Amino acid sequence: MKKEWKTYTPNFRLVEKVRAQLDCSPIMAKILVNRRIYSGEKAAAFLNASLNDMRPPFAIKDMDKAVRRIYDAIVQQEKILIFGDYDADGITATTMLSEFLQETGAAVSYYIPHRTNEGYGLRDTHISEYAVPNGIQLIITVDCGSGDHPAVEKANELGIDIIITDHHSVPNPPNAFAVINPKRKDCAAGFSYFAGVGVAFALVVSLRKYLRDNGFWQNRPEPNLKNYCDLFALGTVADMVPLIDENRILLKTGLEVINSANRVGLEALLKISGLAHKEADAEDIGFKLAPRLNAAGRMGHAHIAVELLMAKDSRQANQIAGTLDEMNCQRQETEKRILAHILAYLDKNPGMLTRKTLVLAHPEWHEGVLGIVASRIVEKYFRPVFLISAKNGIGKGSGRSVPGVNLYESLSACSELFEDFGGHAMAAGLQIRVENIRAFREKFEHTVENMTTESHYSKIISIDDELDFYHISERLADELETLKPFGTDNPEPLFMAHNVAVTYSKILNENHRKMVLRQEKNKHSKSLMAIQFHINPSAPLPEHFEKIAFRVKWNRWQGRKDMQLIIEET
Structure with missing residues (x-):
């Protein structure tokens, strides 16, 4: 997969305007302008968003x-x-x-x-x-x-x-x-x-x-x-x-x-997810709570999750939360199995990776996890992917896309081949007769090829600012937290630093690398704690990085909080 590092270059006058009006750091002002927030008034409304700012929804059609x-x-x-x-x-x-x-x-x-x-x-x-x-x-x-x-x-x-x-x-x-x-x-x-x-x-x-x-x-x-x-x-x-x-x-x-913790079922879900003694944030919803709720519909029946959220009895709630946790474990194992199968297939058929899209089908794939697996394939190969579970003459598929390639529009161009389809720009689903899968594979490839250029197949690593270590402080970490909750259209700020040395290194849980990093620049020298997740521990571990892309976060654990860098790219 091609990767392209791009650093935002916001208008200096806008940055200075936001900085002066909001009385914030220049780094914070740059981030806000990068998010298309061009005044102190709009920045304050964004940072201090409250229920009083809501617009009434009565004007929605019907x-x-x-x-x-x-x-x-x-x-x-x-x-x-x-x-x-x-x-x-x-x-x-x-x-x-x-x-x-x-x-x-x-x-x-x-x-x-x-x-x-x-x-x-x-x-x-x-x-x-x-x-x-x-x-x-x-x-x-x-x-x-x-x-x-x-x-x-x-x-x-x-x-x-x-x-x-x-x-x-x-x-x-x-x-x-x-x-x-x-x-x-x-x-x-x-x-x-x-x-x-x-x-x-x-x-x-x-x-x-x-x-x-x-x-x-x-x-x-x-x-x-x-x-x-x-x-x-x-x-x-x-x-x-x-x-x-x-x-x-x-x-x-x-x-x-x-x-x-006003909702009995949610309290049980927080507990089984390891969040009973932590203040949950949007990241916890995305990676811990939502997967367990989704596991009900993926691996069994979704009504179990509704029963949990509507539960009034804590004993019943704990039982259901335990069931959802087991389902989530099953989901993870099923997902790993299908992903390994697909990666092995692509390794043996490298010609598939010369295509702009991937459409793969198999009768033994569990349709409940195909969307997640498709996301993993997109992460690795960075192109639109559709995975189809084909049984008894009918295929049910889930697709994921890359920025700039509208999946729903692409499917609309192939609609005559489907029994049913629907979705959004980045995620969609379909139902198709098995005999039409090959035709769909070719038409989907042709459609996407005509609506894209080579730039669509490079993953853009969007850097908010180049940030030398001596500018990183606890005050900055506190400022960055006010931007939460992070997610779609409000990504967590990503920074870049050059010429960073590793002065301490330890492998945790087989594939996470905990480090102390030091940067010397302009007669300044500063060391910071850092961690890099999901590394290949069998590959050589560098002792020096020409450049790193990282996030600045508080690491909270057992009543303590320590500032650390999360290394995203090197």
């Missing part, structure tokens, strides 16, 4: 229709079904909407399809074989539904109203009662960065206000929506949507709620 219909269903005690997706975003959105409607006294239940047996989205069989026999009068989808035309048509025939809440690309919305999707072409309200749980939260905010305006809360306590922000945080980070604007505001609030 929101007014949806809240009126749900209000009628609550008052008339119609049976409402929440229909969710089986990933962490769908799980948290399902939990949020179900719990809120329970607080209104609504007759509500939920349904999440089995990933392997039923697949993604609302099907016409869900209408005829589940909704009708159970007397469902209103279905509200979360994190799905934007492309489910046959199911909506079936529901319309049978007199069942459907409200779709979703965030997936929607070129042609179904003829549902309401379609709440900020990505609709005819929706100018904004909020297109919301995950499915974000759209569900927007519905809850709007519904609570509509109920208030109609005197509904006079005879029952009005729910505090801050209590739902933990679910928002989990689903938003898990779905890797941009952490900007309302997403940043609600995520910061959600992390506060998570760390207050």
